[in-house]
Amino acid sequence: MAGTFPSPARKRWFARKLLQWYARHGRDLPWRHTRDPYRVLVSEMMLQQTQVSRVIPKYREWMRKYPSWGVLAKAPVRQVRDTWYPLGYNVRPIRLREIARTVTRKYAGRLPDTKPELLALKGIGRYTAGALLTFAYGKREPILDTNVRRVLHRVFFGNRPVTDRVLWDLSAAVLPRRQPYDFNQALMDLGATVCTARAPACPGCPMRPSCRAYPLFSPA
Numbered sequence: 001m002a003g004t005f006p007s008p009a010r011k012r013w014f015a016r017k018l019l020q021w022y023a024r025h026g027r028d029l030p031w032r033h034t035r036d037p038y039r040v041l042v043s044e045m046m047l048q049q050t051q052v053s054r055v056i057p058k059y060r061e062w063m064r065k066y067p068s069w070g071v072l073a074k075a076p077v078r079q080v081r082d083t084w085y086p087l088g089y090n091v092r093p094i095r096l097r098e099i100a101r102t103v104t105r106k107y108a109g110r111l112p113d114t115k116p117e118l119l120a121l122k123g124i125g126r127y128t129a130g131a132l133l134t135f136a137y138g139k140r141e142p143i144l145d146t147n148v149r150r151v152l153h154r155v156f157f158g159n160r161p162v163t164d165r166v167l168w169d170l171s172a173a174v175l176p177r178r179q180p181y182d183f184n185q186a187l188m189d190l191g192a193t194v195c196t197a198r199a200p201a202c203p204g205c206p207m208r209p210s211c212r213a214y215p216l217f218s219p220a
């Protein structure tokens with residue numbers, strides 16, 4: 001990894017451009033109006049491999065039905081699974097309910113705010129732990145999901161193959177000291193709405209002047 005980290009000037013440029021873009025184009029999503037760890041976790045679990053447009057109505061329904069750890073912990077498994085339908089990948093609601101039971105029994109209704117404790121909960125991996133620490137607790141933690149991976153890869157490496165380990169290091173390296181919440185949300189939004197997998201909208205992308213992949217995707 002040595003020698004591949006961006007220079008301090010490039011990191012500053014990247015963060016500034018990304019945050020400027022996010023201030024104008026960031027998506028207004030229901031879970032961005034809360035810092036409640038329960039709500040943040042529900043949204044993150046729902047968003048795994050599921051499109052935002054499908055998650056929004058289900059998130060609202062879920063919150064009406066299970067507004068807290070305590071209510072979810074007591075809900076019958078079958079009802080929880082039925083409520084989750086049709087999001088799919090049905091182990092998610094079961095794990096969510098298990099986490100709710102652990103939080104109420106072991107942590108007195110408060111989700112832990114350290115990475116080791118979060119990672120010890122079944123269903124919370126490295127990405128979700130980073131998202132919780134940043135989006136619920138305002139900590140400076142890197143994230144790497146499909147969208148973030150694609151943006152960082154393209155901007156800093158172009159078409160060079162690169163491992164997830166390098167991208168995790170990069171995600172930590174570019175994360176600014178201030179506004180980690182906005183920065184990480186912005187990374188995800190840029191990947192979801194501009195730097196998409198099949199049809200990246202390079203002409204309107206704030207990263208274009210510095211993107212190593214840009215010539216690859218520029219119109220013929």
Ligand code: SF4
Nearest residue numbers: 195200202205208211
């Ligand atoms: S310039 Fe194109 S490839 Fe590069 S980050 Fe923007 S959308 Fe993605």
